Amino acid sequence: xxxxxxxxxxxxxxxxxxxxxxxxxxxxxxxxxxxxxxxxxxxxxxxxxxxxxxxxxxxxxxxxxxxxxxxxxxxxxxxxxxxxxxxxxxxxxxxxxxxxxxxxxxxxxxxxxxxxxxxxxxxxxxxxxxxxxxxxxxxxxxxxxxxxxxxxxxxxxxxxxxxxxxxxxxxxxxxxxxxxxxxxxxxxxxxxxxxxxxxxxxxxxxxxxxxxxxxxxxxxxxxxxxxxxxxxxxxxxxxxxxxxxxxxxxxxxxxxxxxxxxxxxxxxxxxxxxxxxxxxxxxxxxxxxxxxxxxxxxxxxxxxxxxxxxxxxxxxxxxxxxxxxxxxxxxxxxxxxxxxxxxxxxxxxxxxxxxxxxxxxxxxxxxxxxxxxxxxxxxxxxxxxxxxxxxxxxxxxxxxxxxxxxxxxxxxxxxxxxxxxxxxxxxxxxxxxxxxxxxxxxxxxxxxxxxxxxxxxxxxxxxxxxxxxxxxxxxxxxxxxxxxxxxxxxxxxxxxxxxxxxxxxxxxxxxxxxxxxxxxxxxxxxxxxxxxxxxxxxxxxxxxxxxxxxxxxxxxxxxxxxxxxxxxxxxxxxxxxxxxxxxxxxxxxxxxxxxxxxxxxxxxxxxxxxxxxxxxxxxxxxxxxx
Numbered sequence: 239x240x241x242x243x244x245x246x247x248x249x250x251x252x253x254x255x256x257x258x259x260x261x262x263x264x265x266x267x268x269x270x271x272x273x274x275x276x277x278x279x280x281x282x283x284x285x286x287x288x289x290x291x292x293x294x295x296x297x298x299x300x301x302x303x304x305x306x307x308x309x310x311x312x313x314x315x316x317x318x319x320x321x322x323x324x325x326x327x328x329x330x331x332x333x334x335x336x337x338x339x340x341x342x343x344x345x346x347x348x349x350x351x352x353x354x355x356x357x358x359x360x361x362x363x364x365x366x367x368x369x370x371x372x373x374x375x376x377x378x379x380x381x382x383x384x385x386x387x388x389x390x391x392x393x394x395x396x397x398x399x400x401x402x403x404x405x406x407x408x409x410x411x412x413x414x415x416x417x418x419x420x421x422x423x424x425x426x427x428x429x430x431x432x433x434x435x436x437x438x439x440x441x442x443x444x445x446x447x448x449x450x451x452x453x454x455x456x457x458x459x460x461x462x463x464x465x466x467x468x469x470x471x472x473x474x475x476x477x478x479x480x481x482x483x484x485x486x487x488x489x490x491x492x493x494x495x496x497x498x499x500x501x502x503x504x505x506x507x508x509x510x511x512x513x514x515x516x517x518x519x520x521x522x523x524x525x526x527x528x529x530x531x532x533x534x535x536x537x538x539x540x541x542x543x544x545x546x547x548x549x550x551x552x553x554x555x556x557x558x559x560x561x562x563x564x565x566x567x568x569x570x571x572x573x574x575x576x577x578x579x580x581x582x583x584x585x586x587x588x589x590x591x592x593x594x595x596x597x598x599x600x601x602x603x604x605x606x607x608x609x610x611x612x613x614x615x616x617x618x619x620x621x622x623x624x625x626x627x628x629x630x631x632x633x634x635x636x637x638x639x640x641x642x643x644x645x646x647x648x649x650x651x652x653x654x655x656x657x658x659x660x661x662x663x664x665x666x667x668x669x670x671x672x673x674x675x676x677x678x679x680x681x682x683x684x685x686x687x688x689x690x691x692x693x694x695x696x697x698x699x700x701x702x703x704x705x706x707x708x709x710x711x712x713x714x715x716x717x718x719x720x721x722x723x724x725x726x727x728x729x730x731x732x733x734x735x736x737x738x739x740x741x742x743x744x745x746x747x748x749x750x751x752x753x754x755x756x757x758x759x760x761x762x763x764x765x766x767x768x769x770x771x772x773x774x775x776x777x778x779x780x781x782x783x784x785x786x787x788x789x790x791x792x793x794x795x796x797x798x799x800x801x802x803x804x805x806x807x808x809x810x811x812x813x814x815x816x817x818x819x820x821x822x823x824x825x826x827x828x829x830x831x832x833x834x835x836x837x838x839x840x841x842x843x844x845x846x847x848x849x850x851x852x853x854x855x856x857x858x859x860x861x862x863x864x
Contacts, residue, residue, distance in 0.1 A: 262285065267286075313337075341373075358377040358382060367391070404421070405428070406429075465487045472485060475498045504529075518531070520572070564586070567593060585607045587623075590613050591614050595618050596618060649677050701723060716745075730757045731760050732761050744770055792823045836859065
């Protein structure tokens with residue numbers, strides 16, 4: 239079909255109304271005005287001369303362009319703008335298969351809009367397709383809204399300077415959001431109602447309110463997302479239940495992560511640092527599962543529980559905070575297991591007010607005040623914790639508090655080991671101390687075989703059994719040394735493997751098959767290890783399910799000079815899976831450094847080196863060999 243050429247002086251609405259289904263309309267550089275809502279009811283392609291040179295400008299009240307009933311809609315290299323006397327959405331698309339590339343959606347009006355009016359682009363119904371390299375800027379409400387049961391891939395877009403959210407997902411929208419920048423909006427990303435997107439490498443910076451918000455019953459997954467210089471980095475409320483993996487919250491004006499109401503997310507491998515308020519604040523009846531987080535240098539407490547908050551914090555590092563490392567207030571009752579709270583300005587762990595909960599196997603060291611402080615009427619259960627080298631006491635129990643403390647250890651604390659303040663007159667103390675010692679203890683005591691904790695996994699352990707048998711979401715923290723796998727390991731649920739650094743911790747195999755195969759669902763995070771194959775056959779890491787992120791690692795084969803082994807890839811991605819390599823070297827493999835032949839595979843290489851592999855560096859569907 240011959241493209242239809244349209245110059246700025248022609249009536250664009252009339253041209254489109256007369257165009258046959260499937261027409262390609264090419265717009266010359268310049269402004270193409272619309273005085274009323276343009277309704278597109280049949281398949282159409284619009285092509286411009288670049289979004290900085292070619293603009294479709296609507297003055298219609300309420301809605302500029304409405305795509306409804308079209309089977310297919312494509313727009314490339316165009317700016318769609320609203321510049322009328324009243325507020326209106328720039329474009330709304332329902333049900334169509336869409337492809338939008340290199341477009342801009344913008345509303346020029348700046349005064350306060352009516353509620354829910356002034357979005358750049360609304361995509362609803364059962365729409366599918368791709369939005370790539372687009373800009374959503376200066377809109378009176380949201381920049382981009384995904385509604386209904388839409389499931390759209392949004393990649394490499396910028397959403398900035400919108401009055402409300404840069405990106406909003408509502409109803410039952412799904413979608414995959416990748417490598418987008420969401421800056422200087424009211425809110426960065428808003429996920430509400432029953433929406434459940436998948437987000438990868440999305441950065442929300444300098445938003446007036448929060449970087450990422452999940453509310454209502456929203457869920458989904460987010461991996462490698464960054465929130466910086468917002469009010470709160472991540473805000474989760476109502477009954478939201480997303481899974482966040484490797485989230486980064488830094489330099490926000492209040493909290494890094496705020497969880498409230500009845501939110502119950504799973505948060506794996508988060509890095510929360512240098513925020514002005516608490517690193518992680520849990521209020522209301524929220525009950526998050528926080529695992530393998532690194533929380534450092536926040537302005538108040540590292541991890542704070544208030545109200546009736548519950549949930550768990552497992553194998554986290556909480557260091558260098560102005561106040562308590564972990565603070566449990568009011569009626570909160572979290573389960574704290576195998577965490578490290580170190581070098582904080584007040585106590586490593588403090589229970590206040592009427593708080594309860596349990597703490598097991600935690601290490602509290604080098605805090606300015608006490609290791610553990612139980613104050614007011616707090617009554618936690620403390621088992622198998624070690625407080626050492628703190629400026630105050632190892633464990634302090636205030637008058638009126640109640641606690642059951644069993645099998646804890648205290649060593650080299652500045653003011654002593656255990657102190658129980660005299661109870662109020664005519665009352666007996668409610669503190670129960672059993673089997674506590676003034677000296678070191680084994681933090682791993684009482685831990686089940688398949689629940690490895692900090693200081694537990696040394697090279698003499700069966701690492702293959704631990705990888706395959708650990709509970710979902712576990713952290714396997716590996717001591718320095720060489721771990722030998724006689725056979726490759728297979729993992730089928732969430733796991734974090736963290737070494738002491740790729741120059742200090744090595745996992746190696748001579749097996750002819752894989753070293754590690756991840757079959758999901760969920761996420762696998764590998765941090766600070768070398769994965770090495772001494773033999774010459776088979777891939778090292780196989781991504782056959784879920785999502786895998788590898789940070790600051792070496793993936794090293796046994797290739798000799800001039801040898802090529804087409805099966806000996808460093809990382810092999812099977813099917814439409816997700817792989818992220820950050821600061822990782824993939825070298826000396828006989829095959830490809832990274833092989834991802836499936837068209838649905840998503841691979842991100844961030845500061846990684848894939849040199850010196852026999853077949854080549856990387857084979858992706860978009861970049862075949864040669």
